Every structure is written in C-alpha cells, then in structure tokens.
Amino acid sequence: MKKTNTILFTYDRPIQARLMLESFIEKQSQAFISKKNQPNAKGISGFHIETGLYFRSSCEANFILSNPDLNLISAETKLFRSRYLSPVTGKKRSYFPDFFSVFSQVLFEIKPIGWRDFYKQESISVVDAKIDSATELCNKTGWSFSLKEISCISKREMFLLRRQDVI
Numbered sequence: 001m002k003k004t005n006t007i008l009f010t011y012d013r014p015i016q017a018r019l020m021l022e023s024f025i026e027k028q029s030q031a032f033i034s035k036k037n038q039p040n041a042k043g044i045s046g047f048h049i050e051t052g053l054y055f056r057s058s059c060e061a062n063f064i065l066s067n068p069d070l071n072l073i074s075a076e077t078k079l080f081r082s083r084y085l086s087p088v089t090g091k092k093r094s095y096f097p098d099f100f101s102v103f104s105q106v107l108f109e110i111k112p113i114g115w116r117d118f119y120k121q122e123s124i125s126v127v128d129a130k131i132d133s134a135t136e137l138c139n140k141t142g143w144s145f146s147l148k149e150i151s152c153i154s155k156r157e158m159f160l161l162r163r164q165d166v167i
Helices: 014-028 058-066 121-141 155-163
Strands: 072-074 082-085 092-095 099-101 106-112 144-150
Touching: 058 099, 058 106, 058 144, 058 155, 082 121, 092 121, 106 121, 121 144
Parallel strands: 106 144
Antiparallel strands: 072 099, 082 092, 099 106
C-alpha cells in the first residue's frame, strides 16, 4: 500500500485518524469570546458535538440546540450560495445562509432578537439584500427561506454547555 503524508486519509490507521479529528474539533470548538460584550454574542463559536454543526454565535448555537428534529446541515456550500449586489459597495457578493433543514427543505438565517434595533443601517441594508437573494434562490429550487430571530445564550451558559460536552 502506498503511504500518504496525511494520516486522516490513510485507511490502515483509523485510530490515529479519529484522534486527529477529535483534536481538530477540540481546537476549533474552544470558545473565543471577544472583548466586546455585544448583544449578538459575536466571537462565540464552536461545534455542536452531536451533529458536528459549526456555529458562529450563541444565537446559532441556541437554534441548533432548540431544533434537534429539523435534521439541520450547514448551508455554507455552493449548493446554497446566492449572489447579491452589495448596497454599500455596489459589488457582486456571495451569500451563504446559516443552515438548511433536510427534513423541511428550509434555508435558515439566524439573527439575535431585535437585531434591526442595534445593527447599523448599512448592515441592515446588506442583510436585506442577502435575504432577497436567498428568497430568489428558494423560489427557483422549491425550498423555503426563514429568517429566525433567536435569543442568545449567555456566556456563562455557553461555558456550562462546553463543560457538559454539548458544544
């Protein structure tokens, strides 16, 4: 058998591959908490252990934890990409929603409750352009699009979920 340099892809070393993957997930799921205490809990990211889904905010983590029956997958692939014209720069941009429910065929974008009240106006216009492009994609594919406003999980609760190996 030809040896490869990457243990993850060598089939005769499943234990090393699993350990490397677990190590990677552990490093990626370490909490990074920003110095700013923003309402949307930016800077908190990691993996949901059971599903392997990556979250970029405590609102996304809360959505994953609150909806175990939706059979969610990450929507950050070309399949779910939509193009929009940025109202700020005038350039074409790509948009990837947060999650896709295989069960209900719905694309989800997750925002904190009341996000329009504390986002800057230019950020709101960009989000609106993204929503329009995702809605257009859904109309073409037969999917649905849903913008969900979700409460954020506190930093303390996030810490406890990490200690319980949930995230």
